[in-house]
Amino acid sequence: MPTLTAAGIEPLFRLLGRYMVLDEADRAALSTLETGPICTCDARTDIAREGENPTVIRLLVSGWACRYKDLPDGRRQIVAFFLPGDFCDLNVYILSELDHSIGALTQVRYYDIQPQQFQEVIDQRPHLVRALLWHEMVSAGIQREWLLSIGQRSPLERLSHLFVELYYRLRAVGLATGLSFDLPITQNHLAEANGLSVVHLNRTLQEMRRAGLIELSDRQLRIIDLDRLKSVAMFNSNYLHFNRS
Amino acid sequence: MPTLTAAGIEPLFRLLGRYMVLDEADRAALSTLETGPICTCDARTDIAREGENPTVIRLLVSGWACRYKDLPDGRRQIVAFFLPGDFCDLNVYILSELDHSIGALTQVRYYDIQPQQFQEVIDQRPHLVRALLWHEMVSAGIQREWLLSIGQRSPLERLSHLFVELYYRLRAVGLATGLSFDLPITQNHLAEANGLSVVHLNRTLQEMRRAGLIELSDRQLRIIDLDRLKSVAMFNSNYLHFNRS
DNA sequence: CGGATGCTTGATGTATCTCAAGACGTGTGG
């Protein structure tokens, strides 16, 4: 389980470090978040269900999870991927009822963090709020970009865009080597995230391979030509706000 | 211009009042937000463009606006509607570059609020943060629901869902009378928000009329059978979080 | 009167879904 070896909250450090320079005191304060017990969850199981009352903030440390919504007749839409270092929901605990579900796509490990415990970190290092807020804004930006993708981009463009996004996000937390990264999810998941049938997603993948844009096998994605992939996807990285302000 | 007659920040009071009981001191503090000059913007013009550096928080008081993203080749996706009482962007001013544009769909009026001025209101009435945070969470929830709609719902379901959502949101700010409300935007806008061509949107509208779900003419939408419309849309209002916690 | 803008309709093509089946790998219980 390669995705499980990357432990601790190192990914979080890297993530927040892209928005703001973290000093030792910051790291120390954030490290208290991982003093609690770590949770493990098997692939294809729910971490939280729509309708529940959210009480904790979840910090993913290894594996992939997703936020999804479903319809009474079973149709399902993945609306976000959670990668190591991501908070599943920084603020929802103020709501009385979850409007979406969170599912593990692979085996995952995460910390359940009490809002109060979180508050203590912020009290200690108030300027961290800025980085956390930034993280939230990026999540919102990704959400909007997905809406643009599903609404306007063709399947080929859409999938290309998703792969570039995942590449940048994984690279930001040290989980990409060169132009390759572990893609531990199924084509079914990719289809559900892109609003496509599995059959069509599969054919789109083949088209991408034929076009020499990517290689994908054994859960390893390799981008062959990043510039061309970005061009096909009409990718503009501004929504990831990776530049420190 | 009926949408222009509803002035002031009464809509905002109503909106926040759904999340939290506001007392006179709260209202007084919030009222200082409207002491600045009011801005007016014509229909079909941009209020803010992608790439700009955001510096103000915008509070819409009358008319409709939208958040949209576009692709180099001109394709455009509306990712959110802003109705009277909505903040266009509560937090983006911490980012250095806007990742989306904001456009006026009708003639609109809004206040440009300096973050600092906003901070003063919060310093005065700290518990208002909760209501504002709530407003942000609802916006995020709407965004997710739209993703579900575009990704999984059929055009008929999708449009039905949008109309129910608009009905609830407009009712919340006092802009619906009975089951009717002003829908001051074009079919083109509806198409761009739903990821459909205008032609198909038009035919879907006709299908809805034929099915006895709605009446729509002269920019007035009347819902004929709310329960049936909700049922067609598979509408679950939980994502609007209208219940006080 | 002429030019925008928005709504509507028809005809045609095609992108995408659905249904169905087979191949492959993996884990599990007999």
Place this chain on the structure above:
DNA sequence: CCACACGTCTTGAGATACATCAAGCATCCG
């Protein structure tokens, strides 16, 4: 150790929902 179930990827055939292109009409406004 084999038989079997299960999950995943792949391919084919057929149906259809949707986009595109094109045109006509109404309204509004200069």
